[in-house]
Amino acid sequence: DTEVTQTPKHLVMGMTNKKSLKCEQHMGHRAMYWYKQKAKKPPELMFVYSYEKLSINESVPSRFSPECPNSSLLNLHLHALQPEDSALYLCASSQGAFGSSYNEQFFGPGTRLTVL
Amino acid sequence: GQNIDQPTEMTATEGAIVQINCTYQTSGFNGLFWYQQHAGEAPTFLSYNVLDGLEEKGRFSSFLSRSKGYSYLLLKELQMKDSASYLCAVRLTSGTYKYIFGTGTRLKVLA
Numbered sequence: 001d002t003e004v005t006q007t008p009k010h011l012v013m014g015m016t017n018k019k020s021l022k023c024e025q026h027m028g029h030r031a032m033y034w035y036k037q038k039a040k041k042p043p044e045l046m047f048v049y050s051y052e053k054l055s056i057n058e059s060v061p062s063r064f065s066p067e068c069p070n071s072s073l074l075n076l077h078l079h080a081l082q083p084e085d086s087a088l089y090l091c092a093s094s095q096g097a098f099g100s101s102y103n104e105q106f107f108g109p110g111t112r113l114t115v116l
Numbered sequence: 117g118q119n120i121d122q123p124t125e126m127t128a129t130e131g132a133i134v135q136i137n138c139t140y141q142t143s144g145f146n147g148l149f150w151y152q153q154h155a156g157e158a159p160t161f162l163s164y165n166v167l168d169g170l171e172e173k174g175r176f177s178s179f180l181s182r183s184k185g186y187s188y189l190l191l192k193e194l195q196m197k198d199s200a201s202y203l204c205a206v207r208l209t210s211g212t213y214k215y216i217f218g219t220g221t222r223l224k225v226l227a
Binding site for chain 1: 147149151157158159160161164203207213214215216217218219220222
């Protein structure tokens with residue numbers, strides 16, 4: 001199984017809503033990532049979990065809250081978002097072995113988020 | 117700051133060869149990755165370079181010059197399905213998981 005799955009595929013929410021994005025992989029990868037991608041732009045790194053611990057937070061506003069319940073799952077909790085947060089949210093995973101020379105990322109299909 | 121530049125758009129003809137360039141100035145370097153992304157889909161891994169030189173994988177090759185902060189992706193025998201965005205990404209340091217993506221190149225393959 002070389003797949004990263006994400007749910008939901010599409011999400012529309014109001015600025016006062018609370019919602020969560022989910023990501024799952026069963027490749028035994030120990031690093032998991034959240035990226036935000038706006039139209040015709042490259043992915044921007046938001047968070048990285050390494051061995052289930054948050055290792056990178058790219059100064060993301062607190063209205064985005066990541067969670068890694070176990071080595072296969074990654075969540076992104078959303079609260080009080082702004083319209084400019086509308087984007088494609090991509091989850092990715094990689095092997096995560098320290099010093100590994102390869103470590104390409106496998107991406108999920110993304111959740112297209114619209115904030116009204 | 118981190119800077120990874122690519123041409124915004126390129127057009128080529130089916131059956132031709134195209135070279136997509138990527139130049140980078142980053143605070144660290146531990147490998148350069150190329151990804152393909154079709155519109156509305158997830159990026160998929162194409163190739164990886166960490167040492168200088170050429171890596172070949174079927175119709176795709178990637179080259180790296182660390183001293184020049186330069187890489188390119190070469191696509192041969194272009195097919196219509198190669199119409200996509202191509203992203204280069206730099207991994208900043210070994211043992212961490214920080215990847216910075218380039219600006220991306222949208223390739224259009226014409227019949």
